[in-house]
Amino acid sequence: EIVLTQTPLSSPxxxxxxxxxxxxxxxxxxxxxxxxxxxxxxQRPGQPPRLLIYKISNRFSGVPDRxxxxxxxxxxxxxxxxxxxxDVGVYYCMQATQFPRTFGQGTKVxxx
Amino acid sequence: xxxLVESGGGLVQPGGSLRLSCAASGFxxxxxxxxWVRQDPGxxxxxxxxxDNDGSSTSYVGSVKGRFTISRDNAKNTLYLQMNxxxxxxxxxxxxxxxxxxxxxxxxxxxxxxxxxxxx
Numbered sequence: 001e002i003v004l005t006q007t008p009l010s011s012p013x014x015x016x017x018x019x020x021x022x023x024x025x026x027x028x029x030x031x032x033x034x035x036x037x038x039x040x041x042x043q044r045p046g047q048p049p050r051l052l053i054y055k056i057s058n059r060f061s062g063v064p065d066r067x068x069x070x071x072x073x074x075x076x077x078x079x080x081x082x083x084x085x086x087d088v089g090v091y092y093c094m095q096a097t098q099f100p101r102t103f104g105q106g107t108k109v110x111x112x
Numbered sequence: 113x114x115x116l117v118e119s120g121g122g123l124v125q126p127g128g129s130l131r132l133s134c135a136a137s138g139f140x141x142x143x144x145x146x147x148w149v150r151q152d153p154g155x156x157x158x159x160x161x162x163x164d165n166d167g168s169s170t171s172y173v174g175s176v177k178g179r180f181t182i183s184r185d186n187a188k189n190t191l192y193l194q195m196n197x198x199x200x201x202x203x204x205x206x207x208x209x210x211x212x213x214x215x216x217x218x219x220x221x222x223x224x225x226x227x228x229x230x231x232x
Contacts, residue, residue: 037217041157048207048225049149049157054218092157096217100173101147101159 002026002095006104012112013083021107023093025074030097037096040069040078043106044089052091053078085111114138114221116208121226128198128230134191134208134223142166142186145211147219148193150204150228160206161193165213176202198230 003026013019021040029036040053051060053069056076066081080087088111093104120132134146148160161172161182170182181194191208205227209219 033215035215035217039218041219048222049209049219050222051218051220054216054220060220094157094159094219096211099162099171101162103157103159106156 001100002029002098002102004093004095004102004104006091006093006107008107009105010108010110012110013080014112015085016082019080019083019087019109021078021091021093021109023071023076023078023104025076025095028073029076029095030073036072038069038071038076039094039096040067041092041094042087042089043092044086047089049092080109083109083111114210116210116221116223118206118208118223118226121206121228123229123231124198125232126198126200126230129194129196130198130228132193132195132206132208132226132228134193136189136191136208136210139210141184141189145213146182146184146191147209147211148182148191149207149209149219149222150202151207151225152204158204162211163191195228198228200230202228203230204228 005024007022041049043049057069068079090106092106115137117135147162163170163182167184179197183192205225207225208223210221
């Protein structure tokens with residue numbers, strides 16, 4: 001089973017400042033079909049998860065462009081260029097390269 | 113608009129059974145893989161199971177293999193999760209999620225979840 005390790009687990013951020021979350025995989029997420037199936041999800045308090053980014057860096061429909069994803073192989077990053085109040089919540093990375101699909105532990109983003 | 117609505121959760125004793133349903137609307141259900149993902153209260157996400165678009169292929173996380181069965185009825189636009197031999201550790205909110213499938217492999221829409229509590 002692929003283990004995803006997120007850092008930090010908690011990220012207090014000042015409004016308008018950037019935030020960055022790292023996701024490290026225990027093995028390469030490059031699939032034999034040439035795709036890397038790493039996505040990022042946001043879970044606001046009391047809400048189900050919401051897809052932000054898929055296949056490392058593709059923003060899902062309706063996701064603000066202050067969210068961006070990058071990385072390759074085993075190291076991936078989600079960046080929020082300027083944190084807004086609505087960005088408070090827990091962020092998860094998820095891999096779908098191999099079954100079982102696995103999630104990172106989650107990173108809580110809160111406002112200082 | 114895509115809608116996924118789970119139902120069937122509730123309180124059940126250890127060893128008991130429940131069947132969860134996920135009613136889909138706003139898209140061509142038979143064109144998408146579907147998944148169940150659970151979340152222990154206050155904790156992280158755990159992928160449970162997946163079924164491909166015509167139901168011919170399924171996958172499960174190890175902890176539920178042999179106890180849970182995922183299925184779908186494309187005529188009724190509904191996904192199911194039959195859960196047998198339930199354990200206390202199966203207590204969680206269960207979400208259904210849509211997946212565009214081969215070449216995509218991400219969960220683009222999620223339901224609101226249904227709470228399953230396994231307790232004596």
